[in-house]
Amino acid sequence: MTTTEPTGPTGPTGPAGNTATTGIGRVLSRSDLSMMTGAGVFTVAAALTKGGGAIVPFLVAAIAVALLAALVGRSVDHLADRLGAGAVGVLQSAFGNLPELFIGIFALRAGLVDVVAAAVIGSILGNLLLVLGLSFFVGGRRNGVLYYSQTRARMIMALMILSVAAMLVPSLASYIHAAAATHEVGLSRITAVVLLVVFALSIPASLRREEPDGAGALEPTAIEQAAEAKAQEAAEHGAGNHWPLALAVSMLAVAGVLAAYVSDLFVNALQPAMNSLHISQAFAGLVIVAIAGNAVENAVGVKLAWQNQADHALSVILNSPLQIALVLAPLLVLLSPLVGGASFTLVFNPMLVSTVAISTIAVAYLVSDGESDWLEGATMVGLYVLIAAAFWWG
Template structure:
């Protein structure tokens, strides 16, 4: 039984391991920028998929509230690493457009697809009012933190001369809200799901899920570095703007 469980873990990781290996070989052999870019993008997507699977299995050993926090934090590791390495490479426009694209895709595309799929399968969907209100408030806060420094600069307000300091303050506020919200969710918890709904027969063990997440986190860091390294030359070769590449 244990061997079969680890066999399924390895089967889930196998495509990602292969794609990461191909991306590494192309990166260190200095293949063409387009080939490197495509290989790194595919490897990064495969690592993100495995992270999602591992997080899903880890949720079987945690409370619903803790599962949601882990999914929101760990699930964005590849995107976080890409932004960090892009900032180090001076691709500020790519990072800005990527943040906007992430908000739009989650708030419009993902949410819209969830509504369509849920309505198609379950009919009329009913939601508790507290959680959507909280999410809407957090979204408004995040957008405000992105907009305020730019507005201060573009409208020539007195605070516009301190745009960088204002941006740092907004970032600190967002981090503080995240910490407080995380503590509140873990303390209060959420309404538990029925055991038969939450449990999975073929769930990974806790150690396997954590080990896969750790390995994927390290892999995501390396692949993100290769991806950003190939991004600049690929943008020049394809003739697209940094804003478009980041948004997409």
């Protein structure tokens, strides 16, 4: 009697069998290895090209920042199996913006306050208009009308409007010459603490999602939805590999340290590049810095829309600007006195305030009906291009 090789999930030809190889291939997929190699190569290249001209060091450092941001995100994704979707979503929000936080800190030390202010608003605008618009355009062209949860879209955008409104209170006080206008630093710090408290209050709700299926189960939060979307996207990618806990934590720590180092190189190369290309600080922050810090992460949202997962795409994309308003901007306010250099406040110039307010309200209206098509996406991208063009001269 002959025996046959098992061909099910645990056999050589099943999903597990495809990854149950020996050596490093069991742990790291080809995509993992490519990302790590690319991040390492461009980090070394950024160090070697430091001071070697005006354009090349800047481009190399920008690519290194994007790859390290992707590596941070990949490391956090591999913690999902141990911590659950809610917890990994919180971690993704915290660590996903590390490169942008480092860039902001080093830019403040270099006195590039306008770059930092524009980068904060640019990150919000980039997600709301450019990335979400591209998602609607790509997904709409391939799948027709995209449908997503009307309730969820309204909830996320309501939080977005409230967060942006709170972040802009110091600017409003300055514009109308209120009594608080002469205390913009103090008001900005109070606002920063309030926003961080709101974020902290949202964490327990995210971590409480370990409930069995049933009628009493709660709808997942935006943070959880983003984490679940990332996990599903990774599964559909066919990776099938799971990093050991020690590797995931170690890679997260290494990528975080390297992101801090490369962010310093990026900021040092930014000023010569702006001078050489005749780019204003406002445009550099609004477009270049914002896109460099978000490019790879937001590509996930566009890919989900292409796969007709509009609910997941919406949560992934809109969760990022929400965390910019609730976490990144407040941290820059509170950390700026400690790192030296210029002090950062939440008083933005009227053009930045107007564009982010109009864009937030416009996107809230567009997504409130629970469906979008490629034409809406194209219009959103067009609006982003016009806003970026308006800041080209400063």
